């Protein structure tokens with residue numbers, strides 16, 4: 001179809017997207033279209049990217065070392081690997097008590113690079129239907145057979161495994177831990193039971209959990225003390241860690257296969273030293289954010305109570321709090337209304353979420369105060385119950 005027609009179609013169906021020119025002005029606020037807005041649309045769950053003290057401390061360390069390298073200028077397999085990478089991978093592997101960690105340039109790179117490298121047409125991948133687009137894009141690039149099971153429907157997953165397990169060599173179960181759009185949390189013990197029953201690999205994407213949940217903020221699997229049962233744990237640095245990049249923790253042999261076969265690791269320039277150093281700096285301080293994680297939990301529970309009192313529809317049980325509006329147009333109108341009242345909130349519509357489940361997605365951080373959230377819910381409730 002002609003591009004202009006495609007664009008018009010997106011506009012007609014309230015699915016048109018555009019890049020916003022936003023200025024980040026600190027303390028959780030942004031400036032957009034000349035207005036100062038409280039940002040409720042960021043994954044900065046424990047406030048690291050708003051934390052001026054941390055960034056100043058990092059910069060003064062950097063000044064002392066006088067090591068400013070802003071580009072690695074090569075793929076990691078050529079000359080783009082360096083000792084800060086090794087140091088960070090060792091730090092992460094040790095924290096998770098796993099053999100190895102491997103850093104990718106982003107969660108998108110990791111999710112599109114790991115499963116295609118680890119599977120062949122003799123293998124099967126079972127993936128939760130609400131898994132993130134980066135997982136879905138990875139599945140499109142595998143030679144394996146892919147089955148998507150209903151979100152959290154572990155009986156269906158059991159049935160698929162019962163029917164198919166013996167026809168395949170390696171079988172992977174893939175799930176997020178904290179789901180990015182619904183804010184609900186996987187039952188990791190059910191997945192481990194199935195992994196054991198059918199002898200599968202378990203791949204858990206903790207993008208929205210790392211930093212925010214569990215001992216030292218290492219995620220749901222760590223919190224549930226089941227790391228040893230997970231074959232591949234993926235975490236990202238771009239969300240609660242306030243940096244850029246991603247890691248997988250896994251076995252030595254899986255890491256070796258990934259280094260040899262993972263195209264999104266091999267055919268891209270390594271991350272700049274400065275980012276890896278910043279991630280290391282944050283990782284070494286993860287234990288200092290216990291109070292932020294506690295505050296985040298308290299705030300999420302309070303917000304969910306307020307939403308329930310207003311009889312609005314929400315799902316999940318984490319700091320990602322969606323308010324389901326259903327209709328694309330209504331969702332955009334609410335987001336506009338909130339903008340006028342000083343809140344930057346994302347209107348999430350298909351194809352990011354299934355049709356008919358458009359939503360206002362409130363993404364909390366530990367520095368927010370409950371009065372603001374109360375006000376946001378009031379605005380949404382007034383509009384919906386007009």
Ligand SMILES: Cc1ncc(COP(=O)(O)O)c(C=O)c1O
Nearest residue numbers: 106107108132134180207236238
């Ligand atoms: C569950 C999940 N996995 C992976 C990613 C991709 O991570 P990154 O932003 O580092 O590419 C995201 C990003 O939104 C995500 O929500």
